[in-house]
Amino acid sequence: MGSAVPISRILDIGANVLPRVMHLALSELGTPAIRNRATLGGNICIRERRMSAFPVYLLLDIQLELKRAGTTRWIPLSRFAPGGGKIDLQRSEVLTRIRIPFAAWDFEVYRRINRETSDSADFLSFCGLARTEKNVIQDIRIAYGTAGSEVIRSREIENELVGRKLPIGKRELGPIMEILDAALALAADALTSFKRERIRSLLGWFLAELPDR
Ligand SMILES: Cc1cc2nc3c(=O)[nH]c(=O)nc-3n(C[C@H](O)[C@H](O)[C@H](O)COP(=O)(O)OP(=O)(O)OC[C@H]3O[C@@H](n4cnc5c(N)ncnc54)[C@H](O)[C@@H]3O)c2cc1C
Known part of the structure; x- marks a missing residue:
C-alpha cells in the first residue's frame, strides 16, 4: 500500500x-x-x-x-x-x-477505551490476536496503545500463553497478571490507575473470550 x-x-x-x-x-x-x-x-x-x-x-x-x-x-x-x-x-x-502480511487469525479483537479522542490522558487502545487448535493456543499476540510514546507488549506473557489449554483458569491467570504488572512498571509513559486497571481487565476479558475449539 x-x-x-x-x-x-x-x-x-x-x-x-x-x-x-x-x-x-x-x-x-x-x-x-x-x-x-x-x-x-x-x-x-x-x-x-x-x-x-x-x-x-x-x-x-x-x-x-x-x-x-x-x-x-x-x-x-x-x-x-x-x-x-x-x-x-x-x-x-x-x-x-x-x-501488510495476511496471516489467518481465529480470533482478532480491537478495542478503544475513551474513544472520543486519542489526546485524553485515559485513552487506551487494545489489540489481541490468537490462533487456536484443538483447544490449545498456537499463537497469541497482545498489545496496548496509550497514544503516548510507546506501545505496551509483553512477549513474556505471549510465550507463557502459547501451548496452554483453553479455557484459561483463574489460577493460571494470577501469574500472568503478575508478569503484566511487571511490564507496566517498566512502561516509559506514566500510566494512570484507570489505565492500569483497564489494561489488566482487557487482558482478562480477551483470555476469557478465546474460543475453545
Ligand atoms: C480531531 C482529531 C482526532 C484524531 N483522532 C485520531 C485517532 O483517533 N487516532 C489516530 O491515530 N490519530 C488521530 N488523529 C491524528 C491524525 O490521525 C494524525 O494527525 C494523522 O494520522 C497524521 O497523518 P497525516 O497524513 O496528516 O500526517 P502529517 O500530519 O502530514 O505527518 C505526521 C508526521 O509524519 C511525517 N510524515 C508524513 N508522511 C510521511 C512519509 N511518507 N514519510 C516520512 N515521514 C512522513 C511528517 O513529516 C510529520 O512529522 C486525530 C487528529 C485530529 C485533529
Missing part, C-alpha cells in the same frame, strides 16, 4: 482485503474528516507518539519501505518504532510503501 493513501480510501478499497482487525482500527480512527485527510504513512511517522491503531500495525507485523536518494530499505515496524518516541527515519528519508 502506498504511504500517502488517505485512510478513508484504504477503508473503501480494502474492506475485503485488509485484515479485519486493521479495517476496524482504521474505521475508528478520528472523524470522517480526519480519515479523509490523514494518510497511513503520516499516522505511522508521527515521531513522538504511537497513535490509536499502532498496536494493530505492530501485531500484524507490517513492514515499511523507506527511500532516500538512491537507497531503499525494508524494515519491520517493530524496529522502525521501538518505543520511547523515537522512529528510525533517517535524514531525507521518506516512508513510501507499507506491506
